[in-house]
Amino acid sequence: MRWWRSSTHGMGAVAERDSDSERETMTTMSSHLEVALELADIADSITQARFRAPDLRVETKSDSTPVTDADRATEHALRDALQRLRPGQEIVGEEFGGEGEAEWRWILDPIDGTVNYANGVPVWATLIALMRADRAVCGVVSAPALGRRWWAATGQGAFTDSGRRIHVSRTPTLEDAYVSCTDVRDFATRRGERGFRTVLQRARVVRAFGDFWSHMLVAEGVIDVAVEAWVNPWDVAATQVIMVEAGGRFSDFDGAMRIDSGTVITTNGLLHDELVALMGEAAE
Numbered sequence: 001m002r003w004w005r006s007s008t009h010g011m012g013a014v015a016e017r018d019s020d021s022e023r024e025t026m027t028t029m030s031s032h033l034e035v036a037l038e039l040a041d042i043a044d045s046i047t048q049a050r051f052r053a054p055d056l057r058v059e060t061k062s063d064s065t066p067v068t069d070a071d072r073a074t075e076h077a078l079r080d081a082l083q084r085l086r087p088g089q090e091i092v093g094e095e096f097g098g099e100g101e102a103e104w105r106w107i108l109d110p111i112d113g114t115v116n117y118a119n120g121v122p123v124w125a126t127l128i129a130l131m132r133a134d135r136a137v138c139g140v141v142s143a144p145a146l147g148r149r150w151w152a153a154t155g156q157g158a159f160t161d162s163g164r165r166i167h168v169s170r171t172p173t174l175e176d177a178y179v180s181c182t183d184v185r186d187f188a189t190r191r192g193e194r195g196f197r198t199v200l201q202r203a204r205v206v207r208a209f210g211d212f213w214s215h216m217l218v219a220e221g222v223i224d225v226a227v228e229a230w231v232n233p234w235d236v237a238a239t240q241v242i243m244v245e246a247g248g249r250f251s252d253f254d255g256a257m258r259i260d261s262g263t264v265i266t267t268n269g270l271l272h273d274e275l276v277a278l279m280g281e282a283a284e
Contacts, residue, residue: 029153032138035085036128037151039078040142043126046074047111048144051122058118066114071095074110074126082106094234105131107259109234112141113211122146125212129237134258139238141212150216152245158219168248168268169221177271178223179203180214182230190229191263192253195278199227215239218266219246225275226266233259239266248272253279 050056050070057069075093082091090105092098098105106129111117113124122145129139138153150166152158158166171177179199181187187196200206203225209217212235214226219242228235236250236259243250249272252261265275 029138029156032130033140033151033153033156035082036130036138036140038085039081039128040126040140040149040151042077042081043074043110043128044142044144046070046077047117047124047126051117051145052120056118066118067095068111068114068118070117071110071114075108078108078110078128092234094232100233103133107131107136107234107237109238112235113213116211123210123213127212127234127238129241131237136237136241136259139241141216141238141242143212148216150219150242152242154241154245156245158242158245160216160220166220166246168218168243168246169224170270171224171268172270174199174202174225174271174274175204177203177225178205178207179225179227180207180209180217180223181226182208182210182214182228184208186229192227192229192279195253195280196227196229198278199225199275211235212239215243215264215266218248218268219243221246221268224268225271226264227275227279228264229253229262231262231264236264239264251276255280 047070059067061067072095075095079091082089090098090102092100092105093108095110109127111124112127117124124145125141125143127141129136140151142149148161150160160166187193217223218226240250240259243266247269248267249269250257250266252258253263253265255276265279267275
């Protein structure tokens with residue numbers, strides 16, 4: 001699949017900047033995003049070829065989660081490409097780890113939704129993010145089996161498909177909100193059971209689209225809230241910048257804009273403080 005792109009990634013002509021430093025920052029962000037999009041193309045070529053393959057190999061990792069030969073092959077390919085495109089920059093990936101201590105580092109999830117992938121369900125994606133300290137400065141979520149892709153870079157907006165700019169919804173109350181999670185049982189076994197029970201009672205609609213899909217639907221303004229009680233940094237790093245650039249908010253259950261605390265809430269912004277109050281420690 002050929003994804004639309006240009007030097008501005010769907011923004012149209014960029015107005016002339018007064019500041020040379022602002023122009024340099026914009027150019028740098030575009031360069032980072034070009035690399036991330038190239039990585040996504042590489043990943044798509046591997047994951048699509050192995051999806052529903054009769055000889056797909058599936059194993060169980062030490063944490064009881066599945067991994068396929070496609071997960072490992074994709075992360076290997078992305079690491080090789082980054083060593084060519086961004087030599088010297090640190091890499092952290094779900095399958096092969098990494099230190100994660102450098103100021104600039106790439107975070108890779110070769111297949112988010114491996115359970116779906118292994119079972120032939122087309123809701124899975126490759127997640128790619130470039131972090132600077134604790135903030136993602138660019139991110140790509142590529143779901144080729146759905147024919148979908150989302151991307152963003154700091155200060156440049158968030159986009160999908162053929163360069164259509166996306167923005168979160170304006171739903172003002174939880175009673176009117178469309179909410180998604182991954183596995184509702186995670187709230188009981190991890191954190192936030194009482195708060196999510198209140199969400200279930202009050203929200204207009206609750207579904208479990210799961211994983212990246214929930215958060216990208218929030219970024220597009222299709223739904224209003226996504227909540228997960230069990231995430232790793234590579235599950236949500238790309239989501240962080242896409243959500244912010246789409247006009248929404250991203251945090252853990254305590255309201256901190258972190259990717260490493262194991263929980264995540266994404267919203268249209270209007271509902272965020274209420275969700276944090278429900279899902280945070282005060283609600284336990």
